[in-house]
Amino acid sequence: MTELERLTFPSADFSRVPYGVFTDPANFEREQERVFRGPVWCYVGLEVEVPNPGDFLVSYLGATQIVLVRDGDGKLGGFVNRCAHRGTQLVRATKGNARDFTCVYHQWSYDLNGNLTGIPFRRGLHGVAGMPADFDMSQHGLRRLRVESYRGVVFATLSPATEPLVDYLDTPMRAVFDRIFARPIEILGYSRQRIPANWKLYLENLRDPYHAGLLHQFSTVYGLFRATEKGGTIMDKKRRHEIHFSVHGSDRAADTADHYTKTTFYDRTQGTLGYPEIFSFIDEPGRGGKASDFMSIFPNAVFQQLANSLATRQVRPRKVDEYDLYWTYFGYADDPPAIRAKRLEQANLVGPAGFSSMEDGEVGALVQRGVAWEGDAHSIVMMGGVGPIEDQPTTLTEMPIRGFWRFYSELMGLTVEEPR
């Protein structure tokens, strides 16, 4: 039996996850085919990053580098970043504007739609050498992607079988996009983290609001997020995407006292922050006082509102035990100066040095270390209940993690034990 054949989910409700999914190199390779070239839409960027004809940016479908480009007619398209001739990485800048793309190796060139338009010495020299007479350039363009966007958020897929993007996103997720991207946005910058863990540990982490009020003690101690606050999780029909939210300051003092004073950290430094304004946020249209709103779109993206900090997070798998986390920070083009300053200030909460986010990469690394050589052992994902995978009226749940694995194992064709 190969390693891959040994990967079995021991519970049909996905309440146990075999560690091999995080450590098996053959599984990682299969993901590139079944997940990232499969019938899913991967988040690749924002339309505002490529506003003009010829604008391009380099992004990823899993470990595969792709180029998102706006063509001469203003239409979005994309291709795998590989010359059709000998496989050279074609575009080297991470973003820019181009009239065409030319490979450095033999100067084969392509138009903005990925059509092969030029081959030096195609007819040889003085009738000697050259490409075969029947070589059809129209059949040798770049490998094209299907690209669609919703509210200016751009997704790509390599599979002809992928359903239309609006259907893929489903109703609750579209509602979040409708709200967050209701006004024109402006990019505020980027950050990147290279994390020594399997990429799926990050997607599990974002579908696990249970950890948020326990691991991220800075937020908990100083009151930006507590598990005792009102909150909940919402999923799509297939349980592959997830939204969770919390309402700032909505918890009862008695609950907080009962549940948090028993932990070792709560109240240790309460009230000693020199600049508590770091948490104060300005309510924005449609948010209804929600301090945090996190939406994960299968397989690779997170859209975040934390206080007034807005960002997209894209997961870029590199190896079975390493991924890049790519953050795109944004605001609205018509932000008044005070709210813009708040967004820049509250970027302190997120990103590589985030008060409430530096832990997420670290726990992934800790799991990766913990599960090494234990591919047959499994985790326990039961907080919030076992059995059917449903929306929850609380953030005390790991249930959306089970939804992730259900959809993932279907795509991957992994074995699931029948219920006993």
Next chain:
Amino acid sequence: MDVATAFRLQNLLYDSVRAVDDGRLEDWLGYFTDDCLYRITTRENVDQGYPISLVLCTNKQMLKDRVIAIRAENVYKPHYDRHLVANVAVRAAADGAYKVEASYVVYQTDLEGATELFSTGKYDATAIAAADVPKFREMVVTVDTFAIPNHISTPI
């Protein structure tokens, strides 16, 4: 500028990073003025003209809160830091202040003694030397290694 002043400003930089390397983060705070700006950004954002910071402290209280969080709340990779600071240039600026520019390399060593390059980049600082005690009024760290290895916890 006299040589003694240049030496004091150079030592301000050396002493402050030494405090970080020794794990004396509370002492590190002492090298900044109360109205200091401390900022970590990346070469990628600077080159593209974006305003985002990875760390943005617009006063010393915020800097202090970073130290509180590192001591009490944040969970991060346990490590030792080692700064190497080179190409230090000290120049007189307006208002009797001084510009201090330097390149840095930070290595991190884990609890089992393995050392890795964590970050390289540059410092662009403004220092004042009131009452003969030099302090940073502004410290902008621009990180070249903008694929941040895991995360940033202790100050660069």
